[in-house]
Amino acid sequence: MNCPLCNSESKLAFEAKGFRLHDCTRCGHRFTAIAADEKHVSEVYSDDYFSGGGAGYSDYLAEGEMLNLRGRMYAEKIAKFRPEPGKMLDVGAAAGFILRGFIDSGWQGTGLEPNAEMAKFGAKALGLHIRKGSLESINTNDRFDLVSMIQVAAHFYDPRSAFEKARDLLVDDGLLLIETWNRESISARVFGKNWHEYSPPSVLQFFSEKGLTKFLETVGFEKIGGGRPSKKISGEHARSLLKYRIGDNRLLKLIPAKINFPYPSEDLFWAVYRKKQT
Numbered sequence: 263m264n265c266p267l268c269n270s271e272s273k274l275a276f277e278a279k280g281f282r283l284h285d286c287t288r289c290g291h292r293f294t295a296i297a298a299d300e301k302h303v304s305e306v307y308s309d310d311y312f313s314g315g316g317a318g319y320s321d322y323l324a325e326g327e328m329l330n331l332r333g334r335m336y337a338e339k340i341a342k343f344r345p346e347p348g349k350m351l352d353v354g355a356a357a358g359f360i361l362r363g364f365i366d367s368g369w370q371g372t373g374l375e376p377n378a379e380m381a382k383f384g385a386k387a388l389g390l391h392i393r394k395g396s397l398e399s400i401n402t403n404d405r406f407d408l409v410s411m412i413q414v415a416a417h418f419y420d421p422r423s424a425f426e427k428a429r430d431l432l433v434d435d436g437l438l439l440i441e442t443w444n445r446e447s448i449s450a451r452v453f454g455k456n457w458h459e460y461s462p463p464s465v466l467q468f469f470s471e472k473g474l475t476k477f478l479e480t481v482g483f484e485k486i487g488g489g490r491p492s493k494k495i496s497g498e499h500a501r502s503l504l505k506y507r508i509g510d511n512r513l514l515k516l517i518p519a520k521i522n523f524p525y526p527s528e529d530l531f532w533a534v535y536r537k538k539q540t
């Protein structure tokens with residue numbers, strides 16, 4: 263099977279959960295060697311994905327407050343590159359808690375989500391506009407100042423088309439925000455084949471930070487910033503930090519003090535890319 267990024271030949275790296283994981287012989291990209299399409303998207307992101315544990319979220323809705331804060335955190339990071347909030351598209355929005363965090367920070371946002379129930383929930387409970395669908399298949403004349411993909415890039419069945427679509431949906435100096443897993447991280451190396459992200463068929467692409475940046479340059483993006491999201495912190499700690507930063511806010515009461523937020527560790531990274539002028 264050819265590499266979904268550069269179309270070169272690939273060879274078997276190892277098998278995980280009965281699926282073959284291949285490495286590209288040219289660019290080194292690792293991917294699940296299955297022919298996936300829109301049907302795959304609707305099968306994998308069924309309601310079970312969001313509530314059944316396993317490869318998806320153990321209980322996505324219960325994590326709502328934390329995800330909202332995550333959206334606010336990223337809105338703050340993006341403000342360094344674009345001080346004025348604008349129009350954004352959040353790809354793989356689920357019920358939209360992260361998107362809500364951006365909107366609370368001044369952005370005008372639309373979500374894109376393949377799971378109909380999630381999209382409906384976001385519209386009803388959070389008052390959001392969430393389109394049902396995937397980036398590979400979206401058809402719109404809208405243009406955005408920011409496209410965000412928080413833990414989504416690893417799930418694209420056709421990453422080249424998805425990122426080309428993201429580029430085309432952006433205005434000339436538009437930004438692309440990505441948070442995804444780094445297969446060259448220490449954890450990934452230590453756990454080897456047992457690294458948690460090697461969980462096909464929902465996870466199809468295994469990026470490294472460098473590999474993703476190199477690939478995105480071929481699509482028309484340049485990296486302008488990045489880092490690692492914060493580590494695990496207790497709700498109490500989160501509250502006091504937030505109180506210090508944003509002052510007393512009714513939202514803070516929503517954070518359960520005793521729970522340690524499962525903030526992902528060093529194998530996750532975020533990066534901001536700017537669409538190159540053509």
Ligand SMILES: [Zn+2]
Pocket residue numbers: 265266267268269270286287288289290291
């Ligand atoms: Zn390749």
